[in-house]
Amino acid sequence: xxxxxxxxxxxxxxxxxxxxxxxxxxxxxxxxxxxxxxxxxxxxxxxxxxxxxxxxxxxxxxxxxxxxxxxxxxxxxxxxxxxxxxxxxxxxxxxxxxxxxxxxxxxxxxxxxxxxxxxxxxxxxxxxxxxxxxxxxxxxxxxxxxxxxxxxxxxxxxxxxxxxxxxxxxxxxxxxxxxxxxxx
Amino acid sequence: xxxxxxxxxxxxxxxxxxxxxxxxxxxxxxxxxxxxxxxxxxxxxxxxxxxxxxxxxxxxxxxxxxxxxxxxxxxxxxxxxxxxxxxxxxxxxxxxxxxxxxxxxxxxxxxxxxxxxxxxxxxxxxxxxxxxxx
Numbered sequence: 138x139x140x141x142x143x144x145x146x147x148x149x150x151x152x153x154x155x156x157x158x159x160x161x162x163x164x165x166x167x168x169x170x171x172x173x174x175x176x177x178x179x180x181x182x183x184x185x186x187x188x189x190x191x192x193x194x195x196x197x198x199x200x201x202x203x204x205x206x207x208x209x210x211x212x213x214x215x216x217x218x219x220x221x222x223x224x225x226x227x228x229x230x231x232x233x234x235x236x237x238x239x240x241x242x243x244x245x246x247x248x249x250x251x252x253x254x255x256x257x258x259x260x261x262x263x264x265x266x267x268x269x270x271x272x273x274x275x276x277x278x279x280x281x282x283x284x285x286x287x288x289x290x291x292x293x294x295x296x297x298x299x300x301x302x303x304x305x306x307x308x309x310x311x312x313x314x315x316x317x318x319x320x321x
Numbered sequence: 322x323x324x325x326x327x328x329x330x331x332x333x334x335x336x337x338x339x340x341x342x343x344x345x346x347x348x349x350x351x352x353x354x355x356x357x358x359x360x361x362x363x364x365x366x367x368x369x370x371x372x373x374x375x376x377x378x379x380x381x382x383x384x385x386x387x388x389x390x391x392x393x394x395x396x397x398x399x400x401x402x403x404x405x406x407x408x409x410x411x412x413x414x415x416x417x418x419x420x421x422x423x424x425x426x427x428x429x430x431x432x433x434x435x436x437x438x439x440x441x442x443x444x445x446x447x448x449x450x451x452x453x454x455x
Contacts, residue, residue: 139423210410222398225378306445
């Protein structure tokens with residue numbers, strides 16, 4: 138067990154057959170223009186169960202920025218690791234961010250900034266998705282989001298166990314289920 | 322840190338503690354406390370305890386830092402920096418390292434102790450389908 142925040146880059150995204158996966162929280166979409174400023178991309182933070190509702194008029198997303206927006210390599214290191222060593226302590230760092238490796242060949246590594254949140258018109262078009270995140274990646278995202286929003290520290294395994302229970306009992310779940318979400 | 326203070330017996334500590342502290346600990350010295358000629362404790366300045374605690378933390382963290390340096394992973398580390406160990410930033414090397422090498426956190430972002438929440442399993446609930454456009 139490790140407290141580390143992030144998966145290996147190879148485990149972040151669904152590589153092929155993304156059409157089987159409906160748009161979910163944690164997925165990446167093409168960057169909207171917010172306040173006249175074009176975003177590189179956006180990460181959906183709106184609850185998954187809401188995204189398909191006809192009554193939903195706006196969905197919440199956060200800004201995705203390239204790692205090169207950070208002022209120096211030390212800060213980029215904080216963004217990629219999500220923690221730092223200081224005086225022998227291993228401390229959480231830049232909790233308002235979520236590291237995102239490139240989702241397209243040759244693309245830049247990025248990070249989502251939880252402080253930069255916007256609402257965009259819903260429903261979000263399926264074709265605007267640029268990357269479908271894996272179930273494990275969503276677990277990592279939820280864990281980081283919980284820490285940022287509520288300062289609640291959970292292990293990856295705890296959050297995955299909750300997701301497993303939730304998915305196994307969700308009659309409306311669509312798409313391939315993760316191997317770790319088996320029915321009770 | 323000067324360890325030059327002369328040993329002090331139990332009785333003297335009991336009867337003259339303010340004076341003992343003034344002449345020793347307040348000057349940064351550790352004082353051996355003796356009982357029948359044998360040292361059985363030390364009175365030490367608070368800074369010494371802090372240093373020991375820091376040394377303990379560093380001892381615990383050092384394997385992680387050495388592994389990062391050996392892997393070429395630019396782990397954001399004050400200790401590596403203070404030792405003059407600069408590792409060129411490579412996001413892939415750092416991501417690979419943090420994903421594969423176990424780490425335990427000791428503190429949250431604001432220095433609060435890192436305490437994982439107790440286990441709790443959610444109870445499945447069926448959502449009420451009633452909705453309105455607000």
